[in-house]
Amino acid sequence: MLYPQGKTVIGDLKTAFVNIDGVLQELKTEKFTGYVKISSENYHGLVIYENGDPVESVENYTDGRPRIDGIKAMNNVIAKTKEGGGLLNIQELPSNVVNMMLRAIHSKVLYKDLLSEFTQIKNLLVTLKTKQITGHIEIEMNDGAGEAFIFLEDGKLIESLFSAGDGSTLSGKKGLARILEVANEVGYVMNVFQSDRKDVGKEKLEIKKPQQEEPIAVQADPTELLEIVEKIVLSIDQSLVKIIGKGKFQDAFLQAIFQKASDYPFLKSLGTNIQTNNGFAIDGAISLDDIVFGVSDVLDQAVSFVSTPKTKDKIKETIKLGLGQVKWLYEEQIPQYNLDTALFEYLG
Structure with missing residues (x-):
């Protein structure tokens, strides 16, 4: 997963040097919004914060173990930090970007393994806009040229993130322009995800609205x-x-x-x-x-x-x-x- 870059609070600090309990207390006091990420070999742990409170946590292993979410994941992330042997990264983000991350976590695959030979990014964006999809597109560039996220709300593009092979990142219009440029040069594989919940910040027990039917395509005057x-x-x-x-x-x-x-x-x-x-x-x-x-x-x-x-x-x-x-x-x-x-x- 590509994690958006915001204002770096702590950047890739060895967890052996971190008093994680003190750090988490400081985040609560400062009403921090953003994420805490722990990385080590075959492991990524994430805790997302909004206004000083943890609102979601995820653990991902690259060795085939299933993903863990919620309070169990958060406890594991804290325990992993105390063990040492990893890197701590804390990024402060705007609330809307945090909401995009939450939607990305709570999403399901809509289209999988779309190849550049058959699906153009711009055409895909038009299709998703027509269908008013809320979710995101993950793009892996060929030849290790980078990876990208494109976030959508009701089909409208609200953020683009590009991470180059050298680790540099771009967002917004510059990010989308770079995504299209690199994609055209080297090719890519895309996966499209649709959010399970649009209003991620609301109570889970909220009554679900009936799912809207997809609009029927009509022949219009061109x-x-x-x-x-x-x-x-x-x-x-x-x-x-x-x-x-x-x-x-x-x-x-x-x-x-x-x-x-x-x-x-x-x-x-x-x-x-x-x-x-x-x-x-x-x-x-x-x-x-x-x-x-x-x-x-x-x-x-x-x-x-x-x-x-x-x-x-x-x-x-x-x-x-x-x-x-x-x-x-x-x-x-x-x-x-x-x-x-x-x-x-x-x-x-």
């Missing part, structure tokens, strides 16, 4: 969505004139459409309509999510056509700045169609 996509493409083309020339990005976008048409069949009619000056239109019924998924892939491919490793970052930054007016004009529609998630690198 006209407005395609209008926004057209504005995005035209704006990108204008913003890149000085770098690659007028009309070059539109050409690259059309080329990418036909290249991706085998993955997204609706793109063939979209490309044909653009070629014959019929505008951004699709023949036949198609779900809005499918359009968003396809356009996301096409846009990424088009950017790769007009950039080199040396110019890629500059081109992406120029695109992001150039789309400022589109974001303003379609402030409500962009999140409605999940474009802010699928096109995070350009609209985020």
